[in-house]
Each structure stands twice: as structure tokens, then as C-alpha cells.
Amino acid sequence: MLRSRLIKALGISIAGTVLATGIAAPAKAAATAYNTRTMYLAYPTPDLATACWTRNIALASGTYKWGYVFKGHNDNAGSRNIYLTQATYSWRFCIDPEDGYYDFSSTLQVIVDVDPLPKAYLPVLAYSGSLIPGGTYTVGSYLDPYF
Secondary structure: OHHHHHHHHHHHHHHHHHHHHHHHOOOOOOOOEEEEEEEEEOOOOOOOOOEEEEEEEEEOOEEEEEEEEEEOOOOOOOEEEEEEOOEEEEEEEEEEEOOOEEEEEEEEEEOOOOOOOOOEEOOOEEEEHHHOOOEEEEEEEEEEEOO
């Protein structure tokens, strides 16, 4: 009898601890996603073709901070808040060497079977080549969920 009460009490104590731990644990936010490459950027800017890369990404519905990555020069390049619905997106980043500067651009587009939906754009960001000494930089864009 004492043994069954002890086992029952111990079971309640363990269940209560598990329940309390589950309730008290903070929720973990979704991780920031990146679409970047590390590359050499020359100054003066050469007359080269635009370089682009694309990745597909499945996103949950919610508000995201979408911005540029330019590690090694300006880590807070430019961003905007955007609400995205749950879907798989084609996420593209381009860097276009111009006469004395680089243009950065990024787009998101829902992938559908027919008739693609309109793209979402980050405003084009221009970096003066005179402000970017030749060197290796990580460039691209990121999506940081607010949930």
C-alpha cells in the first residue's frame, strides 16, 4: 500500500515537473535564412556581366525582415518588412558591376505550376566602387522572420 502510494506520488511529481517545464520553456523563433556568396569585388569595377544566383525556399506565413547582406563593408545595407504567405519561393540575388559602382537586387517569387505570380522586389541598392576597396566580400540577401 505504501509502495503504491509512493509510486503514484512519484508519477504525479514527474508529470508535474514535465508539464511545468514544457509551459515555462520559451518558444524558439525561426532562424534567419540567407542567400549569399563570397566573392572578390574589384575596384575600379570591371565591365563584366551580371552575376545572379537563385535558391528555392519554403516559408511559413508571417512577416519577415528582408534585406541585403554586404559583409566586410556595410552589414546593415538595406531592408524592408514584408508579409509572405506560406509557399515555396524562388529567391534570386544579382550583383551587376556598373561604371564605378555595383547594383544589388533581390527578388522573391512564389513557385506555382502555371502562370507565375508577380515578384516581390527589394529596391535596387547601388554601392559606389570608390567606397569599396578591392577585396573579398560576402554579398546576398536574408529573410529574418518576426516569429
